Amino acid sequence: MRPQDIVVLLKVLNNADRQWQYRDFASSLHLSVSEISESLQRSHLAGLVDDTKKKVYRQSLMEFIRYGLHYVFPQLPGTMVTGIATAHSHPFYNQLFKTEMNYVWPYEDGDIRGLSIQPLYKSVVSAVREDEVLYKALASIDIIRVGRVRELKVAIDELQKLIL
Structure with a gap:
């Protein structure tokens, strides 16, 4: 997983009731189409999205955010x-x-x-x-x-x- 994968998954959830394409998310998230594709592929391998890569496994994502996020993407406030x-x-x-x-x-x-x-x-x-x-x-x-x-x-x- 990469940090932008969380952002992409949240965007997919926000658009769950709409038809969308990778280029829609690429534009709105200011990422490339290939970055969106690679992100959803990583999420699929992690068991966070289905085979179509358009349906997020909500419970799995919530478990990852709750129990794993601060270990995988830690942050300390800076200047x-x-x-x-x-x-x-x-x-x-x-x-x-x-x-x-x-x-x-x-x-x-x-x-x-x-x-x-x-x-x-x-x-x-x-x-x-x-x-x-x-x-x-x-x-x-x-x-x-x-x-x-x-x-x-x-x-x-x-x-x-x-x-x-």
Whole structure:
């Protein structure tokens, strides 16, 4: 698995009720068509999607996110930068958790300063600017990567609403 595989799977889930092609996701996720294809092939080998690569095994994905994500894609907050709010600094979570320090994906045109969190892949910031559901899901993923127990529970509950 590669980090962008999680993003691709979340995008597939967001479009489960629509017809889509690899090039649709390539465009919206700012990846190449071959990267989308390779990602779905890796997910198939991992048992996270079916043979058509268009149906995500929701329970398996949720188990991977809950129990394996922070081991496979760990993250430690970095230096203070300008960027796009993520983790508990995302607008949804910011209403629930009051903290002294923000977490952000580095982005020079961002609107908030905080400790940098490296996104799962470099063009995440561009992708989430066009997809609010994906943005919230990836902020939830970042909570799993860097959050505390209370934040983690809320993020998992929100992801379960999306995934299951």
